[in-house]
Amino acid sequence: MTAPPKLPSVAQLRVLYADTDQMGVVNNVIYLRWLEIGRAEWLRQRGQPYKQLEKLGYLLPVVEAHLRYREPARYDDVVDVAGAPTEVRAASVKFEYQLRRAADGVLLCEGWTTHACLSPDGKVRRFPPELTSLFQADPR
Amino acid sequence: MTAPPKLPSVAQLRVLYADTDQMGVVNNVIYLRWLEIGRAEWLRQRGQPYKQLEKLGYLLPVVEAHLRYREPARYDDVVDVAGAPTEVRAASVKFEYQLRRAADGVLLCEGWTTHACLSPDGKVRRFPPELTSLFQADPR
Amino acid sequence: MTAPPKLPSVAQLRVLYADTDQMGVVNNVIYLRWLEIGRAEWLRQRGQPYKQLEKLGYLLPVVEAHLRYREPARYDDVVDVAGAPTEVRAASVKFEYQLRRAADGVLLCEGWTTHACLSPDGKVRRFPPELTSLFQADPR
Amino acid sequence: MTAPPKLPSVAQLRVLYADTDQMGVVNNVIYLRWLEIGRAEWLRQRGQPYKQLEKLGYLLPVVEAHLRYREPARYDDVVDVAGAPTEVRAASVKFEYQLRRAADGVLLCEGWTTHACLSPDGKVRRFPPELTSLFQADPR
Numbered sequence: 001m002t003a004p005p006k007l008p009s010v011a012q013l014r015v016l017y018a019d020t021d022q023m024g025v026v027n028n029v030i031y032l033r034w035l036e037i038g039r040a041e042w043l044r045q046r047g048q049p050y051k052q053l054e055k056l057g058y059l060l061p062v063v064e065a066h067l068r069y070r071e072p073a074r075y076d077d078v079v080d081v082a083g084a085p086t087e088v089r090a091a092s093v094k095f096e097y098q099l100r101r102a103a104d105g106v107l108l109c110e111g112w113t114t115h116a117c118l119s120p121d122g123k124v125r126r127f128p129p130e131l132t133s134l135f136q137a138d139p140r
Numbered sequence: 141m142t143a144p145p146k147l148p149s150v151a152q153l154r155v156l157y158a159d160t161d162q163m164g165v166v167n168n169v170i171y172l173r174w175l176e177i178g179r180a181e182w183l184r185q186r187g188q189p190y191k192q193l194e195k196l197g198y199l200l201p202v203v204e205a206h207l208r209y210r211e212p213a214r215y216d217d218v219v220d221v222a223g224a225p226t227e228v229r230a231a232s233v234k235f236e237y238q239l240r241r242a243a244d245g246v247l248l249c250e251g252w253t254t255h256a257c258l259s260p261d262g263k264v265r266r267f268p269p270e271l272t273s274l275f276q277a278d279p280r
Numbered sequence: 281m282t283a284p285p286k287l288p289s290v291a292q293l294r295v296l297y298a299d300t301d302q303m304g305v306v307n308n309v310i311y312l313r314w315l316e317i318g319r320a321e322w323l324r325q326r327g328q329p330y331k332q333l334e335k336l337g338y339l340l341p342v343v344e345a346h347l348r349y350r351e352p353a354r355y356d357d358v359v360d361v362a363g364a365p366t367e368v369r370a371a372s373v374k375f376e377y378q379l380r381r382a383a384d385g386v387l388l389c390e391g392w393t394t395h396a397c398l399s400p401d402g403k404v405r406r407f408p409p410e411l412t413s414l415f416q417a418d419p420r
Numbered sequence: 421m422t423a424p425p426k427l428p429s430v431a432q433l434r435v436l437y438a439d440t441d442q443m444g445v446v447n448n449v450i451y452l453r454w455l456e457i458g459r460a461e462w463l464r465q466r467g468q469p470y471k472q473l474e475k476l477g478y479l480l481p482v483v484e485a486h487l488r489y490r491e492p493a494r495y496d497d498v499v500d501v502a503g504a505p506t507e508v509r510a511a512s513v514k515f516e517y518q519l520r521r522a523a524d525g526v527l528l529c530e531g532w533t534t535h536a537c538l539s540p541d542g543k544v545r546r547f548p549p550e551l552t553s554l555f556q557a558d559p560r
Contacts, residue, residue, distance in 0.1 A: 076470075
């Protein structure tokens with residue numbers, strides 16, 4: 001399997017003991033937390049923290065998620081988290097992610113999520129032009 | 141250390157792989173989830189599910205928690221969860237818990253939590269008489 | 281989007297307060313725990329608990345996971361968990377899952393995972409015939 | 421209630437959306453993860469990462485934990501994590517913790533954990549002199 005083009009890292013984290021399971025590696029459920037870090041830090045670095053988006057009335061719940069676990073992450077590993085939007089539509093956006101072991105750059109896991117854009121009352125809401133532009137800022 | 145008097149079980153759960161850590165036992169952070177099950181099921185069995193309490197305007201956030209881990213819980217163990225209120229004051233209540241391995245009754249963990257009674261806007265709120273009575277229903 | 285054919289439920293769970301997030305619904309990271317329950321209970325009901333598979337030297341780590349969140353699950357909801365193997369190869373197996381609100385059968389989330397078959401030392405290991413047969417037991 | 425003497429911060433973390441619950445604040449179960457960060461980073465900063473302790477044959481499982489939640493932590497808050505050993509015995513050690521909102525230093529939660537010292541086969545093991553000295557390094 002060929003490695004995908006490298007996304008730029010937006011955050012680093014360190015694996016907790018609580019993240020491991022009795023197989024001696026990070027349990028599969030933990031990685032979705034790391035994807036959240038990836039998209040949150042991408043947004044923060046573009047000046048639009050997700051917290052602010054919610055205040056403006058744009059909620060972005062996850063509607064689909066995909067994870068491809070390639071190599072196990074282990075206790076105390078430092079992990080580089082890369083996340084970036086790769087597709088934006090009228091009222092949805094897709095983020096892609098790569099999680100790499102910081103020590104050697106090995107790809108541990110890659111994945112993507114899609115998000116609906118909702119108003120606080122749960123109705124589908126179109127992105128305003130400035131958000132559409134924001135999500136198109138990093139063409140791959 | 142002498143074992144405490146046995147509390148009646150209110151629920152059973154089964155240990156997930158995701159609950160274990162690389163020591164091969166359930167990680168310490170998981171048990172607070174199990175305490176929630178203990179108090180929720182005690183309330184449900186007395187006809188006052190916590191969900192209903194919140195609808196009535198009584199929120200019971202945890203203000204203090206204590207856990208004494210006695211024996212490790214392991215993957216796929218069935219655990220008996222016991223929880224019951226043991227002290228009620230004007231605007232707070234204490235729950236005590238015991239987690240036992242169902243197979244042999246061995247006490248895995250015991251603990252307690254205290255809860256404030258708040259209104260939805262976050263102000264301290266006295267329990268109404270019927271809730272005080274409810275929490276006094278099971279004297280130890 | 282048409283609903284997929286219904287898989288038989290293998291377990292029920294109840295949503296914890298700890299499973300929710302500030303959007304007032306179950307957070308997306310929780311569902312991968314529920315998929316584990318789906319495959320574990322399917323295996324248990326066929327007489328081959330995963331714990332026993334590990335003792336026999338067959339480890340089944342998740343190598344890929346997919347989740348499609350359709351409707352939000354909420355605090356205290358009872359959820360029917362369906363999981364079943366749908367493809368088996370020489371050294372891998374795919375499970376599919378459906379999570380439905382027990383009260384009305386509404387599909388909350390569907391997903392799938394693929395699993396490698398490894399020996400305890402981490403090498404790819406072919407399923408023995410009896411496991412291949414087991415995983416083929418429920419043709420869709 | 422008087423505030424305890426301030427412990428020096430050893431790490432910072434940022435609250436995830438996945439850490440919150442439908443009360444709009446961080447759920448109580450999350451804080452035990454943060455205590456792990458506190459003791460792990462204290463050890464790392466003294467040149468003895470916990471990972472290395474385990475390699476040397478010293479396991480330090482949590483045997484007791486206590487949490488006092490003072491103020492709610494909220495989504496996207498930056499939290500200063502302080503942890504330090506405060507009592508060391510022949511084969512056990514106690515850590516104390518403080519979690520403060522970085523923005524204003526407000527104490528969100530304080531707690532402590534006690535840890536047994538075990539060998540890899542699960543037997544109680546005395547600390548060697550260098551570990552006893554390490555844990556006594558920061559008298560309060």
